[in-house]
Amino acid sequence: MRLHTMLEVLPFFTVQGEGDPSISNIVNHHKDVKKGDLFICINGLEIDSHSLVMEAERNGAAAVLAEKEVKTGLPVVIVPDTRKALAILSDYFFKQPSHRLLLVGVTGTNGKTTTTHLIEQIYAGSGLTTGLIGTLHIKVGDVLQKSRNTTPDSLTLQRTFKDFVDKGVQSAIMEVSSHALDQGRVHGCDFDIAVFTNLTQDHLDYHRSMDEYRNAKGLLFSQLGNTYFKKSPKYAIINRDDETAEYYIKSTAAHVFTYGLTEEADFYAKDISFRASGTSFTMVTPFGTEKLSISIPGLFNVYNALAAVASSSAAGIPLAESARILSGATGVRGRFETISAGQEFSVIVDYAHTPDGLKNVLETIRSITKGKIIVIVGCGGDRDKIKRPIMAEIACEYGDFAIFTSDNPRGEDPMQILKDMESGVFGKEYVMIEERKEAIRRGIAMASGDDVVLIAGKGHETYQIIGSQVYEFDDREVAKLIIKGE
Numbered sequence: 001m002r003l004h005t006m007l008e009v010l011p012f013f014t015v016q017g018e019g020d021p022s023i024s025n026i027v028n029h030h031k032d033v034k035k036g037d038l039f040i041c042i043n044g045l046e047i048d049s050h051s052l053v054m055e056a057e058r059n060g061a062a063a064v065l066a067e068k069e070v071k072t073g074l075p076v077v078i079v080p081d082t083r084k085a086l087a088i089l090s091d092y093f094f095k096q097p098s099h100r101l102l103l104v105g106v107t108g109t110n111g112k113t114t115t116t117h118l119i120e121q122i123y124a125g126s127g128l129t130t131g132l133i134g135t136l137h138i139k140v141g142d143v144l145q146k147s148r149n150t151t152p153d154s155l156t157l158q159r160t161f162k163d164f165v166d167k168g169v170q171s172a173i174m175e176v177s178s179h180a181l182d183q184g185r186v187h188g189c190d191f192d193i194a195v196f197t198n199l200t201q202d203h204l205d206y207h208r209s210m211d212e213y214r215n216a217k218g219l220l221f222s223q224l225g226n227t228y229f230k231k232s233p234k235y236a237i238i239n240r241d242d243e244t245a246e247y248y249i250k251s252t253a254a255h256v257f258t259y260g261l262t263e264e265a266d267f268y269a270k271d272i273s274f275r276a277s278g279t280s281f282t283m284v285t286p287f288g289t290e291k292l293s294i295s296i297p298g299l300f301n302v303y304n305a306l307a308a309v310a311s312s313s314a315a316g317i318p319l320a321e322s323a324r325i326l327s328g329a330t331g332v333r334g335r336f337e338t339i340s341a342g343q344e345f346s347v348i349v350d351y352a353h354t355p356d357g358l359k360n361v362l363e364t365i366r367s368i369t370k371g372k373i374i375v376i377v378g379c380g381g382d383r384d385k386i387k388r389p390i391m392a393e394i395a396c397e398y399g400d401f402a403i404f405t406s407d408n409p410r411g412e413d414p415m416q417i418l419k420d421m422e423s424g425v426f427g428k429e430y431v432m433i434e435e436r437k438e439a440i441r442r443g444i445a446m447a448s449g450d451d452v453v454l455i456a457g458k459g460h461e462t463y464q465i466i467g468s469q470v471y472e473f474d475d476r477e478v479a480k481l482i483i484k485g486e
Contacts, residue, residue, distance in 0.1 A: 389424025
């Protein structure tokens with residue numbers, strides 16, 4: 001495709017230099033540039049790639065798209081906002097692949113990963129060919145690819161959607177983070193169904209206030225569209241029990257399905273019964289009533305299941321079929337994952353890294369255990385500091401004994417992070433152990449019989465970031481080795 005043909009989709013721009021080169025690909029990382037590529041400069045949080053144009057030129061770039069003048073002998077297209085231009089050009093270059101998919105986006109503080117996986121399992125079980133994009137990986141069928149972010153940038157997304165379409169995928173289900181919405185990474189994505197799980201404190205290092213955080217999530221629903229087509233209706237699936245529900249309902253022109261635990265919701269659960277191996281409840285919906293038993297425990301997973309069923313109903317999947325598929329659905333790696341290595345007590349690894357997430361997991365454990373609960377938890381460095389004492393307070397309030405330890409301290413002093421946590425729990429039952437492996441060892445050594453050891457915060461992650469270094473560290477594998485005495 002010629003450069004000037006691509007530029008026809010932009011409303012206005014200026015071009016410096018002459019020529020109309022053929023563009024073989026779009027690239028926004030200078031190291032990925034190959035001969036014939038259009039290099040798009042992004043002023044990022046850490047690096048402004050306008051300074052890397054000469055390297056992109058040496059790697060073979062045919063043209064550059066930028067927000068300001070840059071030194072190069074290549075044609076330079078200057079636009080007001082390269083992030084938005086990247087989304088528009090990527091959508092056009094890859095022939096608008098999201099328009100050929102049933103695209104589902106799930107946003108919220110907690111539950112995004114589990115909800116997307118449950119939706120994907122229902123869709124796949126009903127006969128749809130599916131693709132999944134999220135925190136754990138990008139998945140097509142049984143093929144997994146690494147995922148760098150919860151929600152990739154717009155270029156990666158459109159390229160992934162194009163790959164999905166080429167492989168016969170009919171529906172793509174993806175996690176949509178507040179960062180991605182705020183930064184415009186999902187511009188150009190033609191969502192058919194948007195799901196809201198909940199809103200609790202997180203990412204205030206980025207959004208600065210809960211109002212900003214709420215507003216960022218709301219972009220998913222306001223961008224669903226303002227028109228109605230019988231053949232391709234848009235749906236917003238909203239957690240009615242969340243206090244921000246009405247805000248999101250008013251944010252969208254799409255059809256709305258609500259879910260929750262009361263009759264005020266369109267899809268609600270009653271007669272809920274918890275057990276160690278899962279949860280049973282009755283779903284009451286506009287499409288009928290079904291009893292459901294899922295193998296993942298916890299009230300929060302009742303919400304996740306309801307969201308998945310409502311999303312499936314919006315996609316035209318019969319309620320009875322959704323219930324049948326969900327009854328055999330599996331949990332997600334690192335989400336309330338039980339670790340068994342021959343010990344008599346229970347060890348659970350969970351991604352809970354927000355106050356609400358930690359509280360939910362501990363309440364679930366309390367409902368299914370007779371023994372004491374030992375909580376091992378930390379807080380990430382260079383992230384929301386406000387939640388640190390709150391996390392510690394919840395660990396002490398809902399657990400019987402807390403061990404505060406390093407999570408991913410990044411550029412911060414690990415002990416200072418622990419002291420920030422400690423400020424919320426003076427006088428409570430806890431210890432601080434900086435080294436995470438030793439903290440896990442201490443927690444496991446304390447447990448016996450009906451006790452439960454919860455290792456919270458990292459879940460599926462297989463690394464630990466200390467300073468600028470990334471070290472191998474998997475809570476699940478470390479726990480197994482310690483239990484075995486290794």
